Amino acid sequence: MILNNFENVKPIYKIYDGVFTDAECDQILEKQIGSSITLTNQDNEVLTNYIDKSYNFFTYEITELSEEIEFYETRLMNYVLDANARIFGYNIWGVEKPPFLMTFKPGYVYGKHEDLLRYSIEPNDRKFSVFAFINNDDPNIPVAKIHFDQDDQVVEGKKGSIIIFPSFLTYAIESSKISLRQLLHCHIIGPKFR
Amino acid sequence: MIKSHVVFPGAFAAYIETAEKILSEAEPKPGSGIDKLGVETKYYGGGYVSDLESAIYYYFQRGNQLNWGYDISLTDSLRTEDIPKGGYLRERKELNHFYHNYTDRKLFAILNVNERLDESTGGLIYLHTSDGYQEPLDDIFYKKKGSAVIIDVFTKYSISTVKTDNPVRYITASCSGNKFL
Numbered sequence A: 001m002i003l004n005n006f007e008n009v010k011p012i013y014k015i016y017d018g019v020f021t022d023a024e025c026d027q028i029l030e031k032q033i034g035s036s037i038t039l040t041n042q043d044n045e046v047l048t049n050y051i052d053k054s055y056n057f058f059t060y061e062i063t064e065l066s067e068e069i070e071f072y073e074t075r076l077m078n079y080v081l082d083a084n085a086r087i088f089g090y091n092i093w094g095v096e097k098p099p100f101l102m103t104f105k106p107g108y109v110y111g112k113h114e115d116l117l118r119y120s121i122e123p124n125d126r127k128f129s130v131f132a133f134i135n136n137d138d139p140n141i142p143v144a145k146i147h148f149d150q151d152d153q154v155v156e157g158k159k160g161s162i163i164i165f166p167s168f169l170t171y172a173i174e175s176s177k178i179s180l181r182q183l184l185h186c187h188i189i190g191p192k193f194r
Numbered sequence B: 001m002i003k004s005h006v007v008f009p010g011a012f013a014a015y016i017e018t019a020e021k022i023l024s025e026a027e028p029k030p031g032s033g034i035d036k037l038g039v040e041t042k043y044y045g046g047g048y049v050s051d052l053e054s055a056i057y058y059y060f061q062r063g064n065q066l067n068w069g070y071d072i073s074l075t076d077s078l079r080t081e082d083i084p085k086g087g088y089l090r091e092r093k094e095l096n097h098f099y100h101n102y103t104d105r106k107l108f109a110i111l112n113v114n115e116r117l118d119e120s121t122g123g124l125i126y127l128h129t130s131d132g133y134q135e136p137l138d139d140i141f142y143k144k145k146g147s148a149v150i151i152d153v154f155t156k157y158s159i160s161t162v163k164t165d166n167p168v169r170y171i172t173a174s175c176s177g178n179k180f181l
Helices: A022-030 A067-088 B016-025 B050-067
Strands: A014-016 A032-040 A059-065 A100-104 A110-113 A124-135 A144-148 A154-157 A162-166 A171-174 A181-191 B006-008 B040-044 B074-083 B089-092 B103-112 B125-128 B134-136 B148-152 B156-159 B168-178
Touching: A014 A067, A022 A067, A022 A124, A032 A100, A067 A124, A067 A162, A067 A181, A124 A144, B006 B050, B016 B050, B050 B074, B050 B103, B050 B148, B050 B168, B074 B103
Parallel strands: none
Antiparallel strands: A014 A162, A032 A059, A059 A100, A100 A181, A110 A171, A124 A162, A124 A181, A144 A154, A144 A171, B006 B148, B040 B074, B074 B168, B089 B156, B103 B148, B103 B168, B125 B134, B125 B156
16 A cells, blocks of 8 residues: 555644633633733834735734633643644643733734744744634634645634644734734743754 | 754855756656746656765755754755746745655755856845745855755745846755654
């Protein structure tokens, strides 16, 4: 038997629905500590089509969360281990830093980029990027869409679901132009890619 | 990783004629063809042109030792790109990580078999780094025929529009090893 590798492609991401209940999503939002910090690299530029035409333009807010939600981190890690065992098979150690909340106000963007920091002097590489879709105003529409360069795939994230994908993939986050969207985000690290 | 790319100036200068002869005598693999812009791609490799693959692997090893430290095994594929006037290559990555097999492409080499290239001739290679910037190659790559540049498969690259009547020709090769862990 000859295995045709070009017809046997594994998925580039793993998505799990219903990881967090609505009540847990609300609880996560209540555990924000301190004030949010707005990160941006835009100089008042108006991007008409940031998904296709720009690299790494971003404006979003990050907020740390109380240590009281540490069990959410444990739950996320369990799903990471599951995805890694089923699909990816990387050497991983754990979360780089505790998950933090990313807030996209209407019009905020996160253009194409990769999370893998290849020039890092740390003795580790980011292996996985993890997003949990926490909040939107209308439960019937996705919290956000993630656009991957790989095969032009687009993933819609529903409230309470999480997505796990390798950190070397180029992706962009499409939030909303009219309402606030919030995602929990963390990186999983391991020994350098070999 | 310390640098985005490693150049070996003139590495294949003495070997380039032999390499071209080897390729001209080899039958391209299925899938070879010409795209809408007239860019002609011919696939070789996988043992079709073993001498050339071995010669390139030597530089994969050197580049890997200098900059990446990946687990690599062999030159797994080889192709030629002939880009006519008006032709170009859009951004691309050579990553083949998502196939169900036990090897991954890890490094990618481009051999310059042209006489001098510059902005006026076009056909220049640009790297698109993970932080979103377009980075030109070290200029020495274009000054010496037979130069080789090595990048990793996570790096996107593109080739600018060719402006001269003479097609721009590159020989490219991929190096693979056990799957990324």
